Amino acid sequence: MALRAPTPPSTVPDLDAPGPAKPVEFPPDGQWHGPGQVTIQAPQYTRITHADWSCTGLACPVSIAADGSSATIDIRGRAIWIRPWTVYVAADVDAPLAGGQFSGNLTFEGVTVPLDVNITPGTPGAFGGYVSNVPGGGGARVRFVDPDLNAAAAGFLVQDVITSVDGQPVTSPASLNAALASKRAGATVPVDIRRNNTPMTLQYTIDQ
Known part of the structure; x- marks a missing residue:
């Protein structure tokens, strides 16, 4: 049985979404531990x-889930815990626009401690061009696409009619603006359009 339990990290990182991964350090206790397995659950909206x-001198293979939601570390031997254990987490771009604090956890030798992060507020999204009304609330018609912005890279063309953003119906320029402003700039979402009366879907990394 461990002489001491793992303790929570002394600091909580601020994560931008999207942004680089940052470390969360679990301080050592200077006691003997292992063999055993460490399990880690990432906070919501992070990986x-x-x-x-x-x-050092031990086999401690790390296995991370494909989506980054969890990880396990197998400690195959006994050693004195003298250096911090560090988990690197990055925020997903679909994190809430308002940001906030989110919690995961680390479990070792029957003890669970929190793994907390702060996700910073995001920049509201916007369309990288100009749109106009479609009679009868039929969507938002593209009138101009800025060639230097993500809308052009996504493949929008003049005269396309935008009908939904990430499953949210678009009936006018105002509803398009509202749908995009509710998401973080930099998030990639499906956008349904009609082009020459043919429906199709574009993957759009939202402009700001």
Whole structure:
């Protein structure tokens, strides 16, 4: 049985979404531990990118889920815990626009401690061009696409009619603006359009 339990990290990182991964450090206790398994659950709207377990002289393989939602570390031996255990997490671009604090956890030797992060507020999205009304509330018609912005890279063309953003119906320029402003600039979402009366879907990394 461990002489001491893992303790929560002393700091909570601020994560931008999108943005780089930042470390969360679990301080050492200077006691003998292992063998055993560490399990980590990422906070909501984040993903684990890698972990540094400082297992000098030991085998400590790290397994991270494909979506980064969790990780396990197998400690195959006994050692004194003298260096911080570090988990690197990055915020997903679909995090709420307002940001906030979100919690995951780390469990080792029967003890669970929190893994907290702050996700910073995002920049509201906007369309990278100009649109106009379609009679009868039929969508938002593209009148201009800025060639230097993401709308052009996504493939929008003049005269396309935007009918939905990420499943949210678009009936006018105002509803398009509202749909995009509710999401973070930089998020990639499906946008349904009609082009020459043919429906299609574009993957759009939202402009700001």
